[in-house]
Amino acid sequence: MLVNRTRSNMIIGLLFLAPALLFFILFIGEPVVATLYLSFTKYNVLTPSRWTGFANVKHLFSDSRLWLTYGNTLKYIAILTPMHAILGLLIALAVNRNISKGWKYVYRTIFYFPVLATSAAVAVAWQFIFNTDFGILNYFLGKFGIDPIPWMQSPNWVYLAVAIYSFWKFIGNAFLYYLIGLQSIPEALYEAAEIDGASSIQRFFAITVPMLSPTIFFVLVTTLIGAMQIFDEPYLITSGGPGDASRSVNMYIYEVAFQHHDMGYASMLSLSLFLLILCVTIIQFSFSHKWVNYDRE
Template structure:
């Protein structure tokens, strides 16, 4: 038996799993995007009508605009603040305390989103929320976090930071601890200061982790659903409604599965193009040399 056949046999369970649970739904979504289907009656082939509707759907482009705002806010927030927190925890802290801080920052990721969202709705409440109470002590007036289009993105960002910053933090911690210590020793012998060490050793060696965090965070921000759905319900109006929320509404409230499939494919193509672009330029700044 050839090595190729043996390799395929070992891969077969994973391939079958992929085809059944990922490949088949994707193929079904592509087919349904050219149909009119409401779950109850059989799908009716309508050609490119859903695609035409997609380009003429003003509400869709509004939700895409909201999603791009989430990308602009959440991606740098998680990528940069996660790195700063990891650097602070990793620097001159006893090993035992590092485990404590790791647990503190990562625990919210494990908590159920719906449960903690209820608590955050009370925290962000305009009239009796804890956050407005604290800000009031410093002379700030009550802020309508969830009622004003001006503040709603900040409210979602605050919740997202508390809930999901642990992901980026943990990746950065793993990346920092995998950097060979002799590199730091060599830099110190050469007379490099802390800032020089950071930009000449830490940042280049951490670039694969930074790239991974940027890719996964950007994909997560593009697919954002939990935060606006649980905190603001997409409001006020459609001010904080994301594309994923709109797809959910079209599919499970209006029961337009065909059009929802077309919307899903448009989101998939955007994520695919952005991710491919990130990989295409990664060789210019990502360093995989550990020697």
């Protein structure tokens, strides 16, 4: 009787999981397997795939443009990851201060609304903002005696332009995660520390950082993965230019796949990026136990 009930519960559970499992198999599992297979083929969509062995691997290691785009992606990681992780926390700390609940809703909306806006639409506006000749940003800088800056035409300034757009568009994600984490920290801990004479800086490092460490870790992991996969910002703002100065690995994969129609090599590029992200994520998790605190007792 107990065996039949256990089997019945298992069948019911599988039926509830079936839609999610079917979605995973069709839209995640199958494309992953297909990408792995196509990585070792020559395939242009119009003709059947042809097995080429390790030819795409050899091409990958000799592709100078690929390593250039990996270098560009590394720059995005170095700029965007600390920017979102640190500034998002500072904004959340400022909003979480002793202000009325109504104003907290206002600030939450202000900082998170750009995340909901369509990237392509707002990118058009930002292209006008960054315009060298009649952009509003250079107009206001000119009021301070600063010469017009070629935001999208100079390799020296293009990363700052992408960073400014990325901050405005996506800082709301990190901000919201931090704000939720801060609001879950028991107020009694701060009150006890204040009674003991702890300063605001001491309370921050002794209470806020340890209690918020799981959220900080989550933001670091997701932000780093997002920076390694960056596509929208350089594609919409600079189109990868000037030249290949701001072209990311994801943009290069898109170019190889949908402009050169070399799906086999594009699949190998995707596989290389996936393996790199996997290794970096594993490293992050392997060191997380040394500083991430999940004990809230």
